[in-house]
Amino acid sequence: MSTHANVLDDLEWRGLVADSTDRDALHEHLGTGSVRYYVGFDPTAPSLHLGNLVQILTARRLQEAGHTPYLLVGGATGLIGDPRDSGERTLNSADTVKEWVERLRAQLERFLDFDGPNAATMVNNHDWTASLSTIDFLRDIGKHFPVNRMLARETVKRRLESGISFTEFSYVLLQSMDYLNLYRDHGITLQFGGSDQWGNLTGGVDLVRRADGGHVHAFSTPLITKADGTKYGKSEGGALWLDPEMLSPYAFYQFWLNVEDAKVGELLRVFTFLEHDEIEALEAESAEKPYLRLGQKALAAHVTTLVHGAEETARIEAASAALFGGGDLTALPGTTLAAALREAGAVTAPAGEDRWGIVDLFVAAGLAKSKGEARRTVGEGGAYLNNERVTDPDLVPGPEHALDGGWLVLRRGKKNLAGVELV
Template identity: 40%
Template sequence: MSVYDVLMERGFIKQMSHEDEIKELLEKEKITFYIGFDPTADSLHVGHFIALMMMSHMQRAGHRPIVLLGGGTGMVGDPSGKDEMRKMLTPEFIAHNIACFKKQMSRFIDFGEDKAIIVNNADWLLDLNYVQLLREVGVHFTVNRMLAAECFKKRWEKGLTFFEFNYMIMQGYDFWKLHHDYNCIMELGGDDQWSNMLAGVELIRRKDQKPAYCMTCKLLTTSDGRKMGKTEKGALWLDPEKTSPYDFYQYWRNVADSDVENCLSLLTFL
């Protein structure tokens, strides 16, 4: 049984760029893949938990994960699903959050010798030459295709800044860079990232004429479609200083019966 079957059976997979090719690839080869995390807070939350579990299943099956921390993309902010522009974060705040993320992730992912890689996209994004980026990367993106993306639709009425419009190009460039440096051929992430992930797949296929793939995982929702992981106090954090172990336990203890099986499938190895 390949990891593809495990992820399907447990209900992780939502969308795939090339279904038949991905299925065959995960059955026959060991690949390098990545998931990106923008450090917008000093702790991961339950929304990240599913991505970490998906990553952990992949690693257990012998595939190599790259954790990409968004020290560069975090300075712009992803407009996906947002009604207005995100607050701009300082480099110091981002650096602190990255340190917190690394500590938490090591409980889920084995960062032993060559078993997983952790990188920060600030290392390449902050030194990019703008004109060079336009010539090398911008030429592969059409504005009308970008404007059709789901991640921008919510922002039409309030206005989408050119600042945020670049986010998709940055994420696409991240995938190309990881493909170039680590032979990373697949991006995984939450389903709200679908448009941004496709941008990277298409960039690699156009620029390098090489195969690249993406696969999204479901967001954690109740059986009637409401997003889970929110409490009266806000997000359900993985940091015991931000959400106490008692409150964390009570949240899952109080989940509706109809949601128990889904939570056990996605958030445990049971």
């Protein structure tokens, strides 16, 4: 278990510190007692995702080491949006942002402890920006930001060619002001965030010094990427949401289980609370017998438990074992099969005279976006019914294909499964 001071060593061991203000000063500061720190989340979507999870778990590590977390939800900054390389953002309506703020709060509450001596606190930057006058903002905050230095920031420089609005250009002032306010009102002296936030983090540190002469700290966590440097999430057909309505826990678990060998160790360090020796042991075993995928299994189990709970994880593990265990599907008892398919994703379809063809079933089960795609998949040899390749796109499965309990098992490619219950 980490203590006040050595938590930074743990974070560094886990590869969670990409950049930091004076490292030794920060280390010393963390040794002085329960440091109040904050991390912000902007409501730019209805759910938090994989990238946010890094911050959430880092916040928890600091709390477990005795420090005091403040979780900021950006009710104000979410109305603006920070500059990103892909270009100017489309503004979301105030109502939408408000709704997302509430959803993010609810998600965040599960991960930290809101009781005890170093209980977590939720704050919303809308509370101190809503009534702020433009003149006060320009006089009290704006005066501390030389435009020449703002223009030199990497995120801004990259946008100067393609264009950037004053709105997004000004974002750093808002986030910096958050730090100043939290420093003044709550004695917060540490902020962290993703490495893409580094400019905003240092902006706040500078503002606290310029405005109040205060010395505060900041560090950034690394961007989590695949072994080839690209982002996670795109290849799996969407962002890795934490909300079970937006990404099923089964799909979430499968994501971790399918992580590349080369990344397992790194991800275990970042996303699990396993001790150092446990992780090193898993890394060693994985290097020796990668085909057993012990690292992936541990990773999937731990992270899914953190996000979706132990019960759900147990159901998913059972489902995965049943569906990918290599056994004969037709030998599975109906109850096991039904439970497994409900985790993986299941739909119902008529069993009578009006029953559907294989192409419609693939679309209904969500394994293909259109009939054309389903038809194509059959043509490519990637469509399976009950683990047998389908070669005829006009096949109309009937009761004679049904497994125990009236189920059909559809599969696209190697690992996309769905169940159809004939009723």
